[in-house]
Amino acid sequence: MVCEVINITLKGNNLHFTNYPNLVRMEIEVGKFIIDLYNGSADARGCWCPGGSYSNITACYAAREHAYHENYITSPELIMCVNGHPSLEKGAKIAKMKTIIIETGPDYRVNVKKLLAAINSNTACICLSAPS
Secondary structure, three states: HHHHHHHHOOOOOOOOOOOHHHHHHHHHHHHHHHHHHHHOOOOOOOOOOOOOOHHHHHHHHHHHHHHHHOOOOOHHHEEOOOOOHHHHHHHHOOOOOOHHHHHHHOOOOOOOHHHHHHOOOOEEEEOOOOOO
16 A cells, blocks of 8 residues: 555655645644654644655744744754754744754764753754764
């Protein structure tokens, strides 16, 4: 069944829900499942992204909106590792968020002291990376 779904959806752009109306229902069902899995509150929401850069840009936008509407942050900042995906920095720029980049050590792990020092009242999002 999975192969059938892949063969059908590879022929078009899944972002256009009018092409695949069942994807909207699937997004809602998967969203509810994830919210339940993480014990989300009744007002928890989410969105389905196809992956890659688009997902990171969408996440930056969502973080900015949440920071503004829930925490009244008007100058949001995204903190990320130097080895984070470039689309995070692009997403922050699109969302008009300041990007703070934290260096990693020779083992590519984040410097936790620098990370903690970077967190402030304007922090809207922290993005860490687990490169292979």
